[in-house]
Amino acid sequence: MRAVVMAGGEGTRLRPMTANQPKPLLPVVNRPIMEHVLRLLRRHGLDDTIVTVQFLATLIRNYFGDGEELGMNVRYVAEEVPLGTAGSVRNAEQYLRGEPFLVISGDALTDIDLSDMIRSHRERGAAVTIGLKRVENPLEFGIVIIDDEGRVQRFLEKPTWGQVFSDTVNTGIYIMEPEVLDYVPQGEVVDFSADVFPRMLADGHPLYGYVAEGYWEDVGTHESYLRAQADVLSGKVDVEIDGFEVSPGVWIAEGADVAPDAVLKGPLYVGDYAKVESGAELREFTVLGRNAVVRSEAFLHRAVVHDNSYIGASSNLRGCVIGKGTDVMAGARMEEGVIVGEECVVESEAYLANDVKVYPFKTIEAGAVVNSNVIWESRGQRSLFGPRGVSGLINVEITPELAVRLASAYATTLRKGATVTTSRDASRAARTLKRAVISALTAGAIDVQDLEATPLPVARFHTAQGGVDGGIALRTSVGDPQSVDILFLDDQGADLSPAAQRKLERVFTRQEYRRAFPGEIAELSFPSRGLETYTHELVRTVDLTGVADAGLKVVVDCAGGTGALILPSLLGRLGVDVLTVNNRLDEAFPTDTTAKEMRDLQHLGELVASARADLGVRFDPVAERLSVVDEKGELVPGDRALLVLLDLVAAERQQGAVALPVTTTRIAEQVCSGHGVSVRWTATATDQLTRAATSPDIIFAGDGRGGFVIPEFSRTSDAVAAFVRLLGLVARARLSLSQINARIPGAHLLRRSVPTPWAVKGSVMRAVVEAAGDRTLDTTDGVRVAEQDGSWVLVLPDPSEAVTHLWAEADDGATAQQLLAEWALVVENADA
Secondary structure, three states, X not given: OEEEEEEOOOOHHHOOOOOOOOHHHOEEXXXXXXXXXXXXXXXXXXXXXXXXXOOOHHHHHHHHOOOHHHOOEEEEEEOOOOOHHHHHHHOOHHHOOOOOEEEEEOOEEEOOOHHHHHHHHHHHOOOEEEEEEEOOOHHHOEEEEEOOOOEEEEEEEOXXXXXXXXXXXXXXXXXXXXXXXXXOOOOXXXXXXXXXXXXXXXXXXXXXXEEOOOOEEEXXXXXXXXXXXXXXXXXXXXXXXXXXXXXXXXXXOOOOEEOOOOEEOOOEEEOOOOEEXXXXXXXXXXXXXXXXXXXXXXXXXXXXEOOOOEEOOOOEEEOOEEOOOOEEOOOOEEOOOOEEOOOOEEOOOOEEOOOEEEOOOOEEOOOOEEOOOOOXXXXXXXXXXXXXXXXXXXOOOEOHHHHHHHHHHHHHHOOOOOEEEEEEOOOHHHHHHHHHHHHHHHHOOOEEEEEXXXXXXXXXXXXXXXXOOEEEEEEEOOOXXXXXXXXXXXXXXXXXXXXXHHHHHHHHHHOOOOOOOHHHOOOEEOOOOHHHHHHHHHXXXXXXXXXXXXXXXXXXXXXXXXXXXXXXXXXXXXXXXXXXXXXXXXXXXXXOOHHHHHHHHHHHHHHHHHHOOOEEEEEOOOXXXXXXXXXXXXXXXXXXXXXXXXXXXXHHHOOOEEEEEOOOOOHHHHHHHOOOOEEEEEOOOHHHHHHHHOOOOEEEEEOOOOOEEOOOOOOOOOHHHHHHHHHHHHHHHOOOHHHHHHOOOOOOEEEEEEEOOHHHHHHHHHHHHHHHOOOEEEOOOOEEEEOOOOOEEEEEEOOOOOEEEEEEEOOOHHHHHHHHHHHHHHHHHHHO
């Protein structure tokens, strides 16, 4: 059997280490990753190997040659452009016809038993056998679902936490029959797991998974690179180490010169002809490359130093990587996560703070303190984007400098000459940061239409108009006046999709910002009559029939936010008697806290009852969410308000569908089906609800937390449009809100959150799937388990916090509580 080693990737996440060398040549304990792979293949009798190359292919050819030094026959197939995993293998078709072959990545460190995997493939008569591994965090990998016999049931590429229902991931090691190549078009970009395997599965071919017990690490990040070094030195992976173990865990290669009084605390590795002077201290998981020099009194802990580098006296290196040929002068200090490229000079007493990245051939001047990194850096958090865009403490985590870099990254993802809107809430912090954003956008050749302080729905509406390519909105974080959210909008005014977020984050992390030439500096303009245009379209689009004749009396609370700006141009057109409160911009309280919101709602209820109004509404400070009070002055909670509007909309339309997140009570189905309207369940992420609302048959959408989408006007959450729509519905129904609410059955939906470390989230979801047994599963978002009596539980990992959320619903509260407790125990036991 022949093997195909895929070695064409650029390894962009490992820059600057891969700026001048391909990822397969990165050394792990002084041997390239790909050499470890080739030695594994040879150990299992696969000594006839084809290597697919593309990025810096000459370096790989020059290093391995024809494979004679390894006792192998190595041939190369080059791609002029990247063709994907399947396209790359198809490119080597001339060597692969007539017999099964093995495909393996040249940049993953592993000791998986390939012989046993080949045996399994042959015994099962598989067309494809996919090597699988259980991992702690499956987000960066492709999940493969197999049945009890090992047969593949489903593929899911790079899921979100809401889609994780197994921790078994695709290692990229495949054994396949030659007919698989018939599914791969010649010369096209094709991926095995995303394109080929799903088609083969649909055609009924036998695809099997082989769950490997050995070691496997996808060396795709700086963290995993350092972890791979430590795992080799700790003996967790069965690879050959070139040297002598002079004491437990201390490996010294041929020709190395280590002073007798140097301190060596293993496991560690000192490479060929390296020199460690008197008084130097090397601690756990340190690796020195060939010809490296460590001067006296230097301290290295978990530091990886590549070939021919120089580490000066009294320098201090912790958890960092030093590229080949780099000189670190006396007294320099480097903290966790620092990556210095090749041929750099770090002069004496320089300090590089956590996670600083220095590209090749750079000089860090003596005494320089590099903490924001003038070249490349990472923010050092799990994900740049959270559920509310990019969020953080004002002038601590979210600074004007960070706002400039974020806006520069966003500008880089757009074409030159594109137009972007900017907007803000009433806070001074948002106003200050918006100015930084505008300067970065115009410097990146992006024209800016500044909407200034405006309701978020108005900003979304204006962004969705023709000729605008996106937007940035700044607002104070909900419930935290010390924090701010930076929201990035697409050309439809909706939050960026996860794919667009990842694209922006990649640019931000690499700091590959585009700058305009002097003649390309873009323009800043201030559109006029934005509020009037929004109001005109809203009144024209939303059905207000019967409102003028109903004589409605309404109390509106603007919460001191930007919703107050829209009321002067709107209320006069509605034909209702309106009492407004807090209808001013309040810089002192730019966001809702729980106490403020409850106090305002209590006061709103009192005003509605005393004024004998038909209803009361409260906008949140950016007019995106709506709270409703009935004619008795009683608050209609968010989940009940959703059911009330569903009932009114469905009764009036009698057709179509509504979009709701999977966390919504199933009473919604009863409400809608009684009027001939169906429910379309979506994931809980805001962009998923927005995307569903773009379907032409969707007549309404809501999230149960005060967010309502009125599709005939806008595809995003809009409290102002929801208020206007509610007025028309109530006027035509000729029923009070309390009467409508009373005719809707009560729901018994409970929620609970269970702390779950990041490392075990994947295994928790696998435990949930296994515990479900034969019960019906829905994996729209997380895992929803349905009982035969109609009760259900939803288990959903939080995308940004170390918790797992559970929802349970039944016909009565006691059963729902019992169901919630039962599945919370499943989650807790999986975590244990």
